[in-house]
Amino acid sequence: MEIKEFLPLVWKVFCEFEASNYPESAKLAFKQAIYDENYLAMLTAYGAYKDNLPTGIIATREGGITYLPMKYKYQEFKL
Template sequence: MLVRRIEQNEIVAVLDIVWDVFMQYEAPDYSKEGIETFQNSVINNNDYLNSITMYGAYEDSNIVGVIATRNSGNHIALFFVDGKYHRKGIGRKLFEVVLKNSTANEITVNSSPYAVEVYHRLGFIDSDTEQVTDGMRYTPMTYVK
């Protein structure tokens, strides 16, 4: 399993996996408004995509997982692993790249309901209760190095 920074010419494949995993695992917990917010603020937003640093996990030449950060690597903006590869350590390998490249002692994330337990297993703690903004449900969480 190779984990490396995603190149600009790979963005379409990255967005395909992000959208597919989102629709399978995240969307069932969101309202129609939340799904549209995600689509418009992430998938169809070039300014946003240009503001984040993305890393991919590859099996052979196929991308099977994505993690993206902003704020100098100190906030996880996206974290998606193809369902066929869940519970195989790929998410942990992606997170290790974030830890290596983070510039602060804390890493934050706004976790979807589906991913809260994943983040807990990585060592994150809830920093607030679940919130909803524009239909997007999330729990603010923090990891202290």
């Protein structure tokens, strides 16, 4: 798995579900961070695919979850 192939998904999910909660400066900072080579080198990531297309990713850093975006149609909300 190459983390870079998941970055458009990370950005898309952020824009769909989180971006409205942040000022433009924070949105720009997030986008710059997820494409930063030094930042990416600190992450351990695992991706999910459906029909060979990226559908979700979990990225961790120093034992904590950094992000966990997934395409909406693959999210299940079961309580």
